[in-house]
Amino acid sequence: MHEAPCPFCEIISRRAPANIVCEWPDALAIVPLNPVVDGHRLVIPKPHVTDFVVDPVVSAATMNRAAELAGTYPAGSMNLITSRGTAATQSVFHLHLHLVPRTENDGLALPWYSARTRQ
Secondary structure, eight states: OOOOOOHHHHHHTTSSOOEEEEEOSSEEEEEOSSOSSTTOEEEEESSOOSSTTTOHHHHHHHHHHHHHHHTTSOSSEEEEEOOOSGGGTOOSSSOOEEEEEEOTTOOOOOTTOOOOOOO
16 A cells, blocks of 8 residues: 655655745644734744654754744733644644744634533
């Protein structure tokens, strides 16, 4: 069975288009295809690493790049989100960090929001 190419590796190698907003020697920041709010960005390491557990050094370097990029935003609230595994909402299996600017009452639910009632 042929496995589909990693979409982020395709972007990093410039075989797929993306709106690249920042590039470092070890990572890229792009506008996601469906940003949830203005300013939503993905920070992606250039080496293919499936998730944040696989290579802690790459994960830490990617977090550093996300923090650098977040520092260029106007002061305000922001989420930094990453996921590991399908049950945790990971849909692309290449480490990526979501920078999501937030405002009061923006109505955006976090990925771990639950509609369950607590007893």
